[in-house]
Amino acid sequence: MDSGVIWGTWGLWGLLGLVSLATYVWRFAGATIAARIDPGGAWFQWFSCLAYGMLAGLISRIILLPVGILAETPLIDRLVALAAGFLIFAAFKRNMLPGMVTAISVFGVLATLRDFEVL
Amino acid sequence: MPVWFVSLAMMGFGSLARDSGVSFGVAVVSTVTVWGLPGQIAFVELFAVGAPVLAIVVASSMANMRFLPMSISMLPLFRADRAAWRWRYLFAAMMSVNTWAVTLRFAPEMPEQHRAPYFIGLSITCMTAGVLGTGLGYYLAGTFPFYITVSLIFLNIMYFTFLFASVRQRNCLLALFFGAALGPLFHLISPDWGLPFCGVTAGTAAFFIDRRMGGGHG
Structure with a gap:
């Protein structure tokens, strides 16, 4: 429509x-x-925690229970990519770039293989 | 680096907007005025299925509710700079998850008078990249194979995942951990109200547990 x-x-x-x-x-x-709000005070800290809690909840919901196009990919692909990313992230002393690049590469390869029906 | 992710993410939105039957102008302007991907996605997806006006407005507003705690936790950083403080409503309108996270990470270490120019420069750059990305995605819609489009969307999610995972403060890390665990559960209980309740529960728990643990801040 x-x-x-x-x-x-x-x-x-x-x-x-x-x-x-x-x-x-x-x-x-x-x-x-x-x-x-005083930037050095407890309320400032509490609202920061609230914002991080909400954002982490949103991201984890999108990874585990996505809607739209991401929902067409298997959950295992998203989880494997995420786990690989965190492994490299930890190995590089919590440096975000290697972790992120690993996660995206793993996911991209899996998505491509599935699209070409190799997997 | 953040700039590239904004334009790639907005390319995904641009192509989604075109598929949803939203005009080019509305898609691009929404990137500036709504400036929050979950709200924009709710807007075009519900529009595409012909949802009632009230449902579209409420859903996109709820999807962008995070801006409330976000502006409360960012704007006080500018208060010491009297000239900048007068523009706080404009700063709140220019803020995105990206510019918020980057500002919270780097601005506290800067001299107070450098924070506002830094935030403004960052925001204008990101918004420009977002607008260009939306436009490009709109024009390229339908030309990408599935695995490219879906990887672009996953890239955006992973960018935020690892940006947040590299946060240093213990109370914020606890909030991220609890939020990640509770988000999907609360969503299953109530898709509309799950997210704000998840934020309040995870944030409050993290705040008090961090206080209980005491010492070792930073």
């Missing part, structure tokens, strides 16, 4: 405006609260 037909050009721009506003609400609420 082509949603553009139902929405029309202006409707889509209006929808983008609403979606953007709905995102700015969080950003600006954060900016307002930030005025009362």
